[in-house]
Amino acid sequence: MNVSLLLIILLVGAFATYFAGDKLASKVALLFSLVALGISIALLNAYNSGANISFFKFWINKPLVSYSLTADGLSLIMLLLTSTLTPLIIYSSFGNEYKNAKSFYALILFMSFAMTGTFLASDGLLYYIFWELALIPIYFIALIWGNGEVEERKKAVVKFFIYTLAGSLFMLIAFVYLYQKAGSFMLQDLYKVELSRMEQFWIFWAFFLAYAIKIPIIPFHTWQAKVYQKAPTVGTMLLSGIMLKMGLYSVLRWQLPITPIASKTYLPxxxxxxxxxxxxxxxxxxxxxxxxxxxxxxxxxxxxxxxxxxxxxxxxxxxxxxxxxxxxxxxxxxxxxxxxxxxxxxxxxxxxxxxxxxxxxxxxxxxxxxxxxxxxxxxxxxxxxxxxxxxxxxxxxxxxxxxxxxxxxxxxxxxxxxxxxxxxxxxxxxxxxxxxxxxxxxxxxxxxxxxxxxxxxxxxxxxxxxxxxxxxxxxxxxxx
Structure with a gap:
C-alpha cells in the first residue's frame, strides 16, 4: 500500500474543504479526516502482515534530496494518534460557529497533513519542510479565531511563531552540516555518520533547541500557556494533543540515534x-x-x-x-x-x-x-x-x-x-x-x-x- 496516499487524502481534503464553502466545510473536513483514519488503519494492517509500506523517489539532485516516507511501529502509532484525534477535534467543534469556516477547517486538515508528513519523513530536509509547514496553519488558527483582545492574542502567537522558527533554524543548520559529512539527508545514512565527540555535542544542542521549544521543556516553555489560553479550543487541542508530540517523537527518531555520545553525556x-x-x-x-x-x-x-x-x-x-x-x-x-x-x-x-x-x-x-x-x-x-x-x-x-x-x-x-x-x-x-x-x-x-x-x-x-x-x-x- 502506498503510504503517500494518506498525505494525498489530507491535502486534497484541505482544498476540498475550502472550496466546499462555509456551510459544508465542517462536514467535508470530518469526512476526509475519517477517510485518513481508515487509511491509517489499513497501513497498520499492512505493516502487521509484513508488507513494506515505505515510499521512495528522488526529488532534487543537488543537494541530493529524496521524497522518502517510511512507516515503522513508532511512526505508525503517531499516525494513528493524529488520524484518530483529528476527526474527534473536528467533530468536537460542531457546537461552535466560526466566521470563514471553510478556511478554519481547511487549515485543520492542512495541519494534520504536515504533522503526518513529519512522522513519516525519512529524509532530513523533507522532514524539516513538513516540520515548518505544521507551524503555518496553527499560527493563523490561533491568530484569527483565538480568544481575548486582538493585540494580546497577536503578541502571544507571534512570540510562539518566532520562538519555534528560531529553534528550527538551528536544526536546519545541523542537517546541512550532517549532509556535508554523509552526502545525503536520508535517515539511515545520517545514523552511520561518524562524528567526533565535539561534533555530536554541537549537533545535539542544535536539535535540542528545536525540540525543547516545540515540546516545550523549561526554560523554553514561556510561549505555551498564553498560546494555549488565547488559541481557540480546537487550536489548543491540536497543539497539546498532537503537535507537541512532534518534538518528543523527533527526540527518539532523530536526535538520540544521530548523537549517541552526547545523549549519554548529558543524560542527567x-x-x-x-x-x-x-x-x-x-x-x-x-x-x-x-x-x-x-x-x-x-x-x-x-x-x-x-x-x-x-x-x-x-x-x-x-x-x-x-x-x-x-x-x-x-x-x-x-x-x-x-x-x-x-x-x-x-x-x-x-x-x-x-x-x-x-x-x-x-x-x-x-x-x-x-x-x-x-x-x-x-x-x-x-x-x-x-x-x-x-x-x-x-x-x-x-x-x-x-x-x-x-x-x-x-x-x-x-x-x-x-x-x-x-x-x-x-x-x-x-x-x-x-x-x-x-x-x-x-x-x-x-x-x-x-x-x-x-x-x-x-x-x-x-x-x-x-x-x-x-x-x-x-x-x-x-x-x-
Whole structure:
C-alpha cells in the first residue's frame, strides 16, 4: 500500500474543504479526516502482515534530496494518534460557529497533513519542510479565531511563531552540516555518520533547541500557556494533543540515534530538566484562576515527565514515554473539550465564576470526573501505564529521579481535584447549565473508552512500538 496516499487524502481534503464553502466545510473536513483514519488503519494492517509500506523517489539532485516516507511501529502509532484525534477535534467543534469556516477547517486538515508528513519523513530536509509547514496553519488558527483582545492574542502567537522558527533554524543548520559529512539527508545514512565527540555535542544542542521549544521543556516553555489560553479550543487541542508530540517523537527518531555520545553525556541534565518541568508546571497549575491556563500548565508537567523518559536511554523509559505520549494526547484533548463545554454554557473560563455544575448536569460531571482521574494516573487508566513505566525507568537510573518525578501524581491529584471541586461542586451558578448534548457525549465517551481500553490492555501498542524502540537503542549503543 502506498503510504503517500494518506498525505494525498489530507491535502486534497484541505482544498476540498475550502472550496466546499462555509456551510459544508465542517462536514467535508470530518469526512476526509475519517477517510485518513481508515487509511491509517489499513497501513497498520499492512505493516502487521509484513508488507513494506515505505515510499521512495528522488526529488532534487543537488543537494541530493529524496521524497522518502517510511512507516515503522513508532511512526505508525503517531499516525494513528493524529488520524484518530483529528476527526474527534473536528467533530468536537460542531457546537461552535466560526466566521470563514471553510478556511478554519481547511487549515485543520492542512495541519494534520504536515504533522503526518513529519512522522513519516525519512529524509532530513523533507522532514524539516513538513516540520515548518505544521507551524503555518496553527499560527493563523490561533491568530484569527483565538480568544481575548486582538493585540494580546497577536503578541502571544507571534512570540510562539518566532520562538519555534528560531529553534528550527538551528536544526536546519545541523542537517546541512550532517549532509556535508554523509552526502545525503536520508535517515539511515545520517545514523552511520561518524562524528567526533565535539561534533555530536554541537549537533545535539542544535536539535535540542528545536525540540525543547516545540515540546516545550523549561526554560523554553514561556510561549505555551498564553498560546494555549488565547488559541481557540480546537487550536489548543491540536497543539497539546498532537503537535507537541512532534518534538518528543523527533527526540527518539532523530536526535538520540544521530548523537549517541552526547545523549549519554548529558543524560542527567536532560532528565533533570524534564523533572524540573514536572514540579514547575504543577506549582504554576496550583496558582491558576483560568481553567485553560491551569490545564496548560498541567500539560507542561506531564510533558516534562515524558521528556525525562525519552532521555533515560533504556527500553522502559522509551516505551513509557511513547505510551504516555498517546495517553496524554487523548486525556488532554478530553480535558480541553470539557473546558470548552463549560465555556459554551457559562461564557467564562474563570474558575471562581463556575460552580454547581454537578447538580444541573450529572452526566457531564461524571464524564469530567473520569477525565480528571485519568489525568492523575488512576490505576486502570492509560496514563497510569505510561507514568508508571517512565517512573520505573527513572528508578533504574537514580532513585531520586523517580521520587521527584513521582511528584507529578501527588501534585496533579491535588490541583486537579481542587479544580474539579471549585468548578463542578459548591453553590449553583446563577446561569443554567444544560447537560451534554449527543455529539458532546460521543466525543467524551470515545476518549474515555480509549483511556480505559489501553489502560487495561496496552499490549497491542507495546507490540507495535517495541521493535522500533529496540532498533533505536541498538543504534544509540553502537558506540560504547
Amino acid at each position: 541534565i536532560l532528565i533533570g530538566l524534564g523533572i524540573a518541568g514536572v514540579i514547575y508546571g504543577s506549582i504554576l497549575a496550583l496558582r491558576q484562576k483560568d481553567l485553560k491556563k491551569l490545564l496548560a500548565y498541567s500539560s507542561l508537567a506531564h510533558v516534562g515527565l515524558i521528556a525525562a523518559g525519552c532521555y533515560t536511554l533504556n527500553i522502559d523509559g522509551l516505551r513509557g514515554a511513547v505510551l504516555q505520549m498517546i495517553s496524554h494526547g487523548f486525556v488532554v484533548v478530553g480535558l480541553f473539550f470539557a473546558a470548552e463545554i463549560i465555556y459554551r454554557r457559562f461564557d467564562t473560563r474563570v474558575i471562581a465564576e463556575m460552580g454547581g455544575i454537578r447538580s444541573q448536569a450529572p452526566k457531564f460531571a461524571s464524564l469530567f470526573m473520569i477525565l480528571v482521574l485519568a489525568s492523575v494516573a488512576l490505576p486502570t487508566t492509560f496514563n497510569f501505564v505510561g507514568e508508571f513505566t517512565v517512573l520505573y525507568s527513572l528508578y533504574q537510573i537514580n532513585v531520586w529521579f523517580a521520587v521527584l518525578g513521582g511528584t507529578t501524581i501527588i501534585l496533579g491529584a491535588y490541583y486537579m481535584l481542587k479544580m474539579y471541586q471549585q468548578v463542578m461542586l459548591g453553590e449553583t451558578n446563577t446561569k443554567v447549565f444544560a447537560d451534554v448534548t449527543l455529539h458532546e457525549t460521543i466525543v467524551l465517551v470515545i476518549i474515555i473508552a480509549v483511556i480505559f481500553f489501553f489502560g487495561l490492555y496496552p499490549r497491542p501498542i507495546n507490540e507495535l512500538i517495541n521493535p522500533s524502540l529496540d532498533q533505536i537503542l541498538r543504534t544509540i549503543n553502537r558506540i560504547q
